[in-house]
Amino acid sequence: MRANGKAIKYGNNVDTDVIIPARYLNTSDPAELASHCMEDLDKDFIKKVKNGDVMVAGKNFGCGSSREHAPIAIKVSGISCIIAETFARIFYRNAINIGLPIIECREAAVDISDGDSISIDFDSGVITNNTKNKTYSGVPFPEFMQQLISADGLVGYIKKNMTK
Amino acid sequence: MGMTMTQKILADHAGLENVKAGQLIKAKLDLVLGNDITTPVAVKEFRKIGVSKVFDKNKIAIVPDHFTPNKDIKSAEQVKFIKEFAREMGIVNYFEIGQMGVEHALLPEKGLVVAGDVVIGADSHTCTYGALGAFSTGIGSTDMAAGMATGEAWFKVPEAIKFVLKGKLRKWVSGKDVILHIIGMIGVDGALYKSMEFTGEGLSRLSMDDRLSMANMAIEAGGKNGIFDVDEKTLEYIKEHSTKPYKIYKADSDAEYSEAYEIDLSEIKSTVAFPHLPENTRTIDKVGNVAIDQVVIGSCTNGRIEDMRVAAAILKGRKVHPKVRCIIIPATQKIWKQSMNEGLFDIFVDSGAAVSTPTCGPCLGGHMGILAKGERAVATTNRNFVGRMGHPESEVYLASPAVAAASAIAGRIASPDEI
Numbered sequence: 001m002r003a004n005g006k007a008i009k010y011g012n013n014v015d016t017d018v019i020i021p022a023r024y025l026n027t028s029d030p031a032e033l034a035s036h037c038m039e040d041l042d043k044d045f046i047k048k049v050k051n052g053d054v055m056v057a058g059k060n061f062g063c064g065s066s067r068e069h070a071p072i073a074i075k076v077s078g079i080s081c082i083i084a085e086t087f088a089r090i091f092y093r094n095a096i097n098i099g100l101p102i103i104e105c106r107e108a109a110v111d112i113s114d115g116d117s118i119s120i121d122f123d124s125g126v127i128t129n130n131t132k133n134k135t136y137s138g139v140p141f142p143e144f145m146q147q148l149i150s151a152d153g154l155v156g157y158i159k160k161n162m163t164k
Numbered sequence: 165m166g167m168t169m170t171q172k173i174l175a176d177h178a179g180l181e182n183v184k185a186g187q188l189i190k191a192k193l194d195l196v197l198g199n200d201i202t203t204p205v206a207v208k209e210f211r212k213i214g215v216s217k218v219f220d221k222n223k224i225a226i227v228p229d230h231f232t233p234n235k236d237i238k239s240a241e242q243v244k245f246i247k248e249f250a251r252e253m254g255i256v257n258y259f260e261i262g263q264m265g266v267e268h269a270l271l272p273e274k275g276l277v278v279a280g281d282v283v284i285g286a287d288s289h290t291c292t293y294g295a296l297g298a299f300s301t302g303i304g305s306t307d308m309a310a311g312m313a314t315g316e317a318w319f320k321v322p323e324a325i326k327f328v329l330k331g332k333l334r335k336w337v338s339g340k341d342v343i344l345h346i347i348g349m350i351g352v353d354g355a356l357y358k359s360m361e362f363t364g365e366g367l368s369r370l371s372m373d374d375r376l377s378m379a380n381m382a383i384e385a386g387g388k389n390g391i392f393d394v395d396e397k398t399l400e401y402i403k404e405h406s407t408k409p410y411k412i413y414k415a416d417s418d419a420e421y422s423e424a425y426e427i428d429l430s431e432i433k434s435t436v437a438f439p440h441l442p443e444n445t446r447t448i449d450k451v452g453n454v455a456i457d458q459v460v461i462g463s464c465t466n467g468r469i470e471d472m473r474v475a476a477a478i479l480k481g482r483k484v485h486p487k488v489r490c491i492i493i494p495a496t497q498k499i500w501k502q503s504m505n506e507g508l509f510d511i512f513v514d515s516g517a518a519v520s521t522p523t524c525g526p527c528l529g530g531h532m533g534i535l536a537k538g539e540r541a542v543a544t545t546n547r548n549f550v551g552r553m554g555h556p557e558s559e560v561y562l563a564s565p566a567v568a569a570a571s572a573i574a575g576r577i578a579s580p581d582e583i
């Protein structure tokens with residue numbers, strides 16, 4: 001599996017309240033959530049994001065609330081992968097559970113600039129910066145998490161294992 | 165090598181002799197929790213799994229507390245949806261308006277969590293129950309769905325940071341100040357993926373309400389859980405509130421910790437977290453002159469009876485500043501009634517404060533006290549992110565109930581010692 005797109009870059013501690021403000025959590029409709037994604041941090045995000053784009057951020061991405069609405073909003077907005085230095089743990093779980101690819105890679109998170117053209121090979125964990133002609137290696141997922149991802153998330157994994 | 169308290173609980177619930185940090189395990193769950201925001205998504209995922217029943221109708225708690233009493237039609241639809249699910253599944257612990265409270269104040273009070281339990285909740289502040297010596301952690305809706313279907317969850321066994329507490333808190337200083345101090349010291353990702361284990365002789369002088377408030381904010385340091393040694397106070401609390409069997413786990417003497425800190429409680433001053441991160445802390449003597457528009461005293465962090473009593477002690481015979489709205493929210497029906505019976509509501513209302521029915525409401529910018537552009541609030545809640553309590557250009561300052569009440573009177577961030 002591969003992803004290709006331009007980088008949309010943010011800083012450290014991007015919290016779930018700015019990813020999807022609570023005032024919109026009176027619905028769980030994915031398209032409606034996506035229409036407000038990132039709006040308190042970057043009003044233009046939803047206008048500029050294109051299918052396949054890669055979100056790049058610093059430390060502790062997704063800190064705060066457990067709302068799964070946050071990775072859902074990002075996924076449905078068209079983002080193909082999030083690269084960050086580190087992820088907050090509930091966000092990390094949620095992203096894997098709903099099948100939103102995320103990669104921890106400090107080097108890429110620091111070096112990639114907003115607007116760079118990025119390609120990601122999920123099998124090898126290699127991130128290519130086509131604009132800067134550089135490659136970075138992400139932290140590969142443990143085997144169990146790879147199984148979750150290949151089952152398209154936790155629900156798929158449980159269904160597969162329950163019917164065994 | 166020995167195990168930490170958290171590791172021991174997880175090993176036992178995974179049916180393993182030993183676990184070590186980094187190991188992936190599947191653990192049996194004693195309780196699965198959800199609220200009115202996270203449960204609708206969990207119900208949809210639960211249906212996709214394709215089972216017809218929950219794993220145990222006694223081991224699931226659903227608490228509509230965030231946008232309740234329903235603030236608008238969409239919120240009402242969400243609550244109706246989860247209520248119908250709870251009825252269909254025969255879920256025993258569904259708490260309707262009139263029974264409910266802010267979930268993390270309610271569950272310990274109802275005796276649904278005891279020492280040694282493994283609890284997951286689709287709410288990040290589920291880590292609160294570590295105060296009772298339980299392993300409890302926040303997860304998302306899909307994990308909640310899987311937990312409801314299977315009674316199990318996967319975990320990466322965390323390493324731990326040890327906090328050894330000594331000494332005694334000064335007057336007006338509370339567990340909230342201790343945890344804000346710690347978050348200021350280690351940062352909002354200082355305990356990322358880790359347990360925060362609290363131990364030491366100072367623990368015996370922290371009340372259960374102090375401990376619940378501290379464990380509650382472990383997540384604001386990025387922690388997987390916060391957990392306290394079980395002592396006489398814990399057991400007294402559990403026996404008063406629950407008939408569930410409990411189990412006491414103690415960290416091995418040779419358990420390994422990634423870091424250890426000694427905290428002298430007597431040195432901690434009232435602490436305020438400035439916008440827009442809980443780690444932006446300043447002691448009360450260094451806050452400067454910050455005029456405020458609103459005070460909120462309540463939430464899963466500080467809506468318990470001791471918090472109400474402290475606020476009343478400061479507000480008694482005084483008036484809320486004419487430029488300030490002071491909103492006080494006892495976290496459960498029981499705390500509400502207790503506050504009323506103790507005469508605290510007379511003090512609040514006479515001072516010019518408003519008293520609300522239990523709700524998370526303003527903490528997450530839901531309802532019952534939203535901030536306009538440029539407005540500032542002192543809140544006893546747990547997060548001060550951009551837009552947390554309303555307009556993206558509003559500001560939240562996190563503090564203890566004592567500082568919040570003093571600030572309501574002064575019209576600016578103030579120390580209780582000034583009042």
